[in-house]
Amino acid sequence: MRAAVAAVGAVALLALSACAGGPSLETRSAITASPGDSHELTIGSAGFTESELLAQMYAALLDHARYRTRVVTVGNRELYEPALEAGQIDVVPEYAATFADWLNAKKKGSKAAPVASPDIGATMTALRKLAGSRGLTVLPAGRAVDQNAFAVSATYARKHHLKTLSDLGRAKLPVRLAAGDECVQRPFCAPGLKKRYGINITAIDPKGVGTTPAKQAVQTGKDEMVLTTSTDATLDQFGLVLLTDDKKLQNADYVIPVVNRARAGSEGPAAALNRLNKVLTTADLAYLNEQVDSWRRLPADVARNYLKSKGLLPQR
Numbered sequence: 001m002r003a004a005v006a007a008v009g010a011v012a013l014l015a016l017s018a019c020a021g022g023p024s025l026e027t028r029s030a031i032t033a034s035p036g037d038s039h040e041l042t043i044g045s046a047g048f049t050e051s052e053l054l055a056q057m058y059a060a061l062l063d064h065a066r067y068r069t070r071v072v073t074v075g076n077r078e079l080y081e082p083a084l085e086a087g088q089i090d091v092v093p094e095y096a097a098t099f100a101d102w103l104n105a106k107k108k109g110s111k112a113a114p115v116a117s118p119d120i121g122a123t124m125t126a127l128r129k130l131a132g133s134r135g136l137t138v139l140p141a142g143r144a145v146d147q148n149a150f151a152v153s154a155t156y157a158r159k160h161h162l163k164t165l166s167d168l169g170r171a172k173l174p175v176r177l178a179a180g181d182e183c184v185q186r187p188f189c190a191p192g193l194k195k196r197y198g199i200n201i202t203a204i205d206p207k208g209v210g211t212t213p214a215k216q217a218v219q220t221g222k223d224e225m226v227l228t229t230s231t232d233a234t235l236d237q238f239g240l241v242l243l244t245d246d247k248k249l250q251n252a253d254y255v256i257p258v259v260n261r262a263r264a265g266s267e268g269p270a271a272a273l274n275r276l277n278k279v280l281t282t283a284d285l286a287y288l289n290e291q292v293d294s295w296r297r298l299p300a301d302v303a304r305n306y307l308k309s310k311g312l313l314p315q316r
Contacts, residue, residue, distance in 0.1 A: 035137070035265030040068045044080045044089040047073045049292045049299065050146060050231060050285065054093035056303035057280075058257060058273055062091075064313055065272035077102060085134050090264040091273070096120060096141055097251035099258065100127035103134070118248035124256075131258065137265045141254035142277030144285045148188055148209075148250050149230040150177075151240040153218055164246040168225075169197035178214035179227035181206035189227060192249045215240060230282050233290030255280070279310040 041062055045055035052073070059069040072089065074080040081102075083089045097116035100123055104115045107130065115126035120141055131138050152162060160171050168175065183189035183204050193199040207214035210228035215238040217223040226240065235241065257273045259265055284306070291302045307313040 035261055036263040037266035037268050038090065038263040041090040041264055041269070043069055043071045044084065044092040045071055045073045046077065046080065047075050049289050051093055052299040053288050053292065053303050054255065056300045057276060057307060058091055058093065060304050060307055060313060061272045061275060062269060065268065084136060084258065084260055087260050087263050091257055091259050091269065094256050094258045095146060095253040096123050096127055096256050097253045100130060103127070103130040116251045118250065118252055120252035120254055123252045135261050137259050137261045139257040139259065139270055139273055140277060141256050142280055143282070144255040144280045145253055145282050146229055146231045146255065146285065147253040149228055149242050149245065150225050151218065151228055151235055151242050152225050154239050154241045156224060157241050162243060164244040165193070165197045165199065166246050168243060169199045172200060173224065174200050174202045175225050176203045176205055176223045177201055177225050177227065178205045178207045178217045178223040180209050183227060188250055196247050196249045231286040231289055233286045233293055275312055279312065
């Protein structure tokens with residue numbers, strides 16, 4: 001599935017790991033340097049389907065803007081974020097709320113109070129401050145969001161007239177929730193559902209977040225609801241529907257490009273990447289995920305076909 005993605009070799013991975021222990025970019029002069037416009041850019045992917053799709057779209061848009069790009073797959077944020085600071089990676093797709101809290105914890109420790117919230121404006125303000133001190137530039141958020149979401153069976157939703165999480169709270173139904181075992185304590189999971197919506201969570205069935213067994217448990221009626229994500233592409237296959245988070249329990253995890261300021265912080269890369277914001281929606285992202293995960297298509301092909309369909313790349 002990743003044949004079109006340039007893999008990071010063992011030597012490169014060691015180099016990325018090593019930079020995590022190096023001096024902070026906060027002490028380097030690159031922070032105050034003029035925004036850079038390198039015409040050879042490396043785009044990082046975290047290795048899961050959605051990240052690969054976004055990285056491939058970024059690469060295609062930058063290629064079209066006459067940049068030379070390559071896509072590398074790096075397994076996790078602990079590796080690619082220091083590489084981004086160091087200029088070994090120039091662009092990565094990220095998620096506003098998650099990245100803001102991650103950078104804040106990196107600066108202040110794992111017990112730091114969250115800076116992200118359901119308000120995208122406030123979240124972006126906090127994120128840009130944290131990222132800027134590390135020589136990173138956060139480009140504007142678009143319309144696509146990938147955040148925690150909760151789904152029930154379509155039959156269950158029809159029977160109890162459910163469209164939103166508020167509807168479920170008002171129904172006072174006992175709800176067994178298929179999720180990760182950490183859901184018991186996470187404020188955006190069981191405690192938040194109880195406090196914000198008054199949902200009667202009777203038990204957590206520890207089947208993981210959006211896994212096939214978790215969805216099957218709701219499909220068969222063993223559980224009433226499953227924790228998944230807003231871009232889950234397989235809900236229809238299990239007869240499930242999302243309930244709207246109408247009181248905004250979840251933080252604003254909008255898709256954002258993050259760039260190394262010294263290498264890709266100029267107007268050129270920003271203009272190329274910002275074109276995607278005008279078209280990409282949460283529903284689009286779910287559909288693109290489905291083409292890779294269910295239809296077994298290559299992320300690079302899916303990405304380019306989508307951009308062509310939206311007029312962002314020529315049809316040839």
